[in-house]
Amino acid sequence: MKRLDFGxxxxxxxxxxxxM
Structure with missing residues (x-):
């Protein structure tokens, strides 16, 4: 998950x- 950027x-x- 850390690899994903906040954007x-x-x-x-x-x-x-x-x-959903």
Missing amino acids: SIALLQPVMNYN
């Missing part, structure tokens, strides 16, 4: 919420 996590957050 990537911020972009993944909305995607995960959309999938």
